[in-house]
Amino acid sequence: MAKLSIVGIGPGNYENMTVKADRALRESDVIVGYTVYVDLVKEQFSGKEFLTTPMTREADRCRMAIEKAREGKNVAMVCSGDSGIYGMAALIYEIRGESAEPAIEVVPGLTAACSGGAVLGAPLTHDFAVISLSDRLTDWNKIEMRLDNAAKADLSMAIYNPKSKGRPDHLKKACDILLRTLPGDRICGVVHNIGREGEKAVTMTLEELRTYDADMFCTVFIGNSMTTVIGGKMVTPRGYRDV
Amino acid sequence: MAKLSIVGIGPGNYENMTVKADRALRESDVIVGYTVYVDLVKEQFSGKEFLTTPMTREADRCRMAIEKAREGKNVAMVCSGDSGIYGMAALIYEIRGESAEPAIEVVPGLTAACSGGAVLGAPLTHDFAVISLSDRLTDWNKIEMRLDNAAKADLSMAIYNPKSKGRPDHLKKACDILLRTLPGDRICGVVHNIGREGEKAVTMTLEELRTYDADMFCTVFIGNSMTTVIGGKMVTPRGYRDV
Numbered sequence: 001m002a003k004l005s006i007v008g009i010g011p012g013n014y015e016n017m018t019v020k021a022d023r024a025l026r027e028s029d030v031i032v033g034y035t036v037y038v039d040l041v042k043e044q045f046s047g048k049e050f051l052t053t054p055m056t057r058e059a060d061r062c063r064m065a066i067e068k069a070r071e072g073k074n075v076a077m078v079c080s081g082d083s084g085i086y087g088m089a090a091l092i093y094e095i096r097g098e099s100a101e102p103a104i105e106v107v108p109g110l111t112a113a114c115s116g117g118a119v120l121g122a123p124l125t126h127d128f129a130v131i132s133l134s135d136r137l138t139d140w141n142k143i144e145m146r147l148d149n150a151a152k153a154d155l156s157m158a159i160y161n162p163k164s165k166g167r168p169d170h171l172k173k174a175c176d177i178l179l180r181t182l183p184g185d186r187i188c189g190v191v192h193n194i195g196r197e198g199e200k201a202v203t204m205t206l207e208e209l210r211t212y213d214a215d216m217f218c219t220v221f222i223g224n225s226m227t228t229v230i231g232g233k234m235v236t237p238r239g240y241r242d243v
Numbered sequence: 244m245a246k247l248s249i250v251g252i253g254p255g256n257y258e259n260m261t262v263k264a265d266r267a268l269r270e271s272d273v274i275v276g277y278t279v280y281v282d283l284v285k286e287q288f289s290g291k292e293f294l295t296t297p298m299t300r301e302a303d304r305c306r307m308a309i310e311k312a313r314e315g316k317n318v319a320m321v322c323s324g325d326s327g328i329y330g331m332a333a334l335i336y337e338i339r340g341e342s343a344e345p346a347i348e349v350v351p352g353l354t355a356a357c358s359g360g361a362v363l364g365a366p367l368t369h370d371f372a373v374i375s376l377s378d379r380l381t382d383w384n385k386i387e388m389r390l391d392n393a394a395k396a397d398l399s400m401a402i403y404n405p406k407s408k409g410r411p412d413h414l415k416k417a418c419d420i421l422l423r424t425l426p427g428d429r430i431c432g433v434v435h436n437i438g439r440e441g442e443k444a445v446t447m448t449l450e451e452l453r454t455y456d457a458d459m460f461c462t463v464f465i466g467n468s469m470t471t472v473i474g475g476k477m478v479t480p481r482g483y484r485d486v
Contacts, residue, residue, distance in 0.1 A: 129398060
């Protein structure tokens, strides 16, 4: 029986893929995805049929994957990071609807909160929020409201899609929202190119983050009131030392 | 050069471990951890030295791991889920302090937000918060405040440690906080024993969750205002269908 696996490949390097994701890609006949993510796995899984669609054609991509699986092919749809968190799994379920065909398997992967956090140190040891600054599908007012509430709740944060060509000022605007509640010296961090060439982690204050030159391959971390820097690493204690 | 790897092993089954975590355990001389987590890897990585401490001796465990690495052993400290998110990486950095010895490598793993989400469907496709209901190291008032803010921000939530012997009422109390803001029919889900024997996912309303018999091997998911059930799966759309 053919199935459709929605596979989170993690940040992009083979090492940060799970054993299960590796198997799902190996067992697939067809690998479908956004061009950039398919390119990340093309070499490791050569000999497959590869189908790609550009960035803004998510629903087309999912329909194509479902159709291929209904034709009897084992299809793996690749997502960067996790297959659920800002990934394609929900859209696949939406488009398949109440039909039982094709069978669907969601294969989780390392989201940038995990993989980027490990590069920076341990910024998310306590409760945290994950918020995307992309307003392509979400009202900016809602994003602002979420940032504001997360700051008031003393949650650490992983901020996805901090900047892109069409959103050059989003990170600065987000910092301005956070600075209503958080002090300017709040510890923050940025990880560039997680698990890829040019991987780099930088710690800084929230005030410095406001004008930091991030790009679309960055994940941003905001500390909570306990976050500190130890040996160059961004560390949020949970409180174990005090017990 | 000996090093200390803090390894997130994911939910517990080998398949959901990353290639890098597998390698770190293979290359280690000593595997250190909480008894239950060490038991999860003992069979797959037999022939190593295993050192365990009980649940509430986290700082002892970290000191033991650092000491072993300073003696020249390659040490892998295992954490369930991710090594950073509620894991031991921060405490290792705290205890090592500004010393450069031993070298530390944080190996990320699938946190339950990813691995449990995949079992339920795709509950965290949009912005979300991760909140633990354990008040062992965190004031209950702070946990309540975070739940309240997350609900007001229309964030989906992954709730860790929903219940234990010492905290039989925490999930009910948490639902009561959420019900101040969220409707009783808000879609929720519970995953039992992610990646282990007895894995099971159940969807329900927030009102039903309030009296649900969860245990300490559960992860709870709270939907946002868009979350729905499709073909038995908990699905939070991102909005791709509408573009």
